[in-house]
Amino acid sequence: MSGRRVGFCLSDKKRRRMNLDAFAEFCEGHGVEVVEIDLSQPLGAQGPFDVIIHKLSDVIVEAEHNSQSQQLLANFQSYVSAHPSTILLDPLPAMTQLLDRFASYRIMSELHNSLRDWRICSPPYLEIHSATELPSIQQGVTAQNLSFPLICKTRVAHGSLSHEMSLIFSADSLADIRPPCVLQSFVNHGAVLHKVFVVGDRHYCVERPSLKNFPSGPCDRKTIFFNSHQVSKPESSSDLTALDEEMPCLPPPSSEAVAALVRELRAQLGMALFGVDVIINIHTHTLTVIDINIFPGYEGVPQFFSSLLSHIESVLDKHSSAGPQAAGSASSAPSPAAASRLL
Numbered sequence: 001m002s003g004r005r006v007g008f009c010l011s012d013k014k015r016r017r018m019n020l021d022a023f024a025e026f027c028e029g030h031g032v033e034v035v036e037i038d039l040s041q042p043l044g045a046q047g048p049f050d051v052i053i054h055k056l057s058d059v060i061v062e063a064e065h066n067s068q069s070q071q072l073l074a075n076f077q078s079y080v081s082a083h084p085s086t087i088l089l090d091p092l093p094a095m096t097q098l099l100d101r102f103a104s105y106r107i108m109s110e111l112h113n114s115l116r117d118w119r120i121c122s123p124p125y126l127e128i129h130s131a132t133e134l135p136s137i138q139q140g141v142t143a144q145n146l147s148f149p150l151i152c153k154t155r156v157a158h159g160s161l162s163h164e165m166s167l168i169f170s171a172d173s174l175a176d177i178r179p180p181c182v183l184q185s186f187v188n189h190g191a192v193l194h195k196v197f198v199v200g201d202r203h204y205c206v207e208r209p210s211l212k213n214f215p216s217g218p219c220d221r222k223t224i225f226f227n228s229h230q231v232s233k234p235e236s237s238s239d240l241t242a243l244d245e246e247m248p249c250l251p252p253p254s255s256e257a258v259a260a261l262v263r264e265l266r267a268q269l270g271m272a273l274f275g276v277d278v279i280i281n282i283h284t285h286t287l288t289v290i291d292i293n294i295f296p297g298y299e300g301v302p303q304f305f306s307s308l309l310s311h312i313e314s315v316l317d318k319h320s321s322a323g324p325q326a327a328g329s330a331s332s333a334p335s336p337a338a339a340s341r342l343l
């Protein structure tokens with residue numbers, strides 16, 4: 001495979017985090033050229049691209065209220081629409097839905113049906129659209145069978161503001177939430193998070209610290225505000241992740257169940273680069289899905305570069321044998337207006 005060009009459209013932060021320069025060097029050794037796309041310059045002059053890998057989550061979120069980001073997104077979309085043979089990893093509509101926890105939680109909540117044989121579930125949740133709903137939230141909490149403590153997360157799932165969350169211990173503290181957000185039952189899981197990182201047909205599980213167990217049921221404790229990156233990064237260590245009690249180790253998630261989960265999500269989302277966060281309920285040992293992430297950090301994944309390159313090679317090989325309109329091509333992008341309406 002020689003003479004192939006892969007464009008990367010990433011924020012500066014993401015480019016540094018994934019060490020794109022090192023990946024470009026790695027690809028060069030395999031006859032693949034990596035090009036950093038500058039979204040602010042005409043894309044036509046930067047192409048052609050066989051594949052574009054992007055993480056446009058910040059641009060899509062900003063395009064909601066910023067005309068410059070709207071323009072960048074529109075330029076990107078008109079380029080991909082005009083170049084249907086360029087493969088887009090991942091398709092914009094697929095990844096845009098994961099920017100919205102209302103959409104991603106709906107997907108997670110349907111998993112227990114599609115994966116019935118594997119005892120996979122996600123905690124019950126409630127969508128709060130606006131502050132006008134505040135007076136009736138307690139009714140919603142009861143109707144949806146949510147149980148205290150509750151974890152409250154922003155509706156927007158990606159970007160720096162999206163990791164600010166809170167733990168709510170009683171009905172009185174529901175006044176602390178800031179809509180739009182989701183309320184989700186907190187599931188005790190022994191402070192262990194299992195991150196499943198997906199790269200095409202391969203996936204890898206890594207263990208991370210996580211929130212400790214809390215007594216079930218309402219209590220008069222004050223709301224705890226925290227940033228999820230203080231609790232679920234490899235180096236995270238805080239009072240919130242240190243268990244208060246001794247606890248026997250939980251069994252890790254079954255690898256067959258994780259493989260079934262990844263297969264189902266790959267098919268449902270039509271995506272290749274994503275992460276799924278799962279915890280194990282300490283009482284039922286049920287594999288519980290709590291988050292799906294777009295193009296995550298893959299920290300701790302051995303040989304991420306070679307997995308990513310083999311995925312790129314495999315989609316290109318499939319594409320050339322299937323013809324230019326093969327699945328995953330850039331033509332599946334929504335109109336600029338549709339994409340910016342998605343949040």
Ligand SMILES: Nc1ncnc2c1ncn2[C@@H]1O[C@H](COP(=O)(O)OP(=O)(O)OP(=O)(O)O)[C@@H](O)[C@H]1O
Binds near residue numbers: 209
């Ligand atoms: N329903 C839940 N029950 C128990 N703990 C939870 C639940 N939801 C989230 N957590 C805890 O809160 C942390 C952050 O939650 P979540 O993964 O939804 O946030 P995030 O900001 O999207 O994180 P990431 O940066 O991994 O994408 C988890 O790692 C886990 O420790």
Ligand SMILES: O=P(O)(O)O[C@H]1[C@H](O)[C@@H](O)[C@H](OP(=O)(O)O)[C@@H](OP(=O)(O)O)[C@H]1O
Binds near residue numbers: 013159160233295297
């Ligand atoms: O690799 P894990 O531990 O799963 O963490 C990821 C988060 O899940 C993502 O939400 C981050 O993306 P955003 O910074 O766009 O929220 C993502 O940031 P990144 O895209 O800069 O890598 C990571 O922090």
Ligand SMILES: [Mg+2]
Binds near residue numbers: 157291292293
């Ligand atoms: Mg997340």
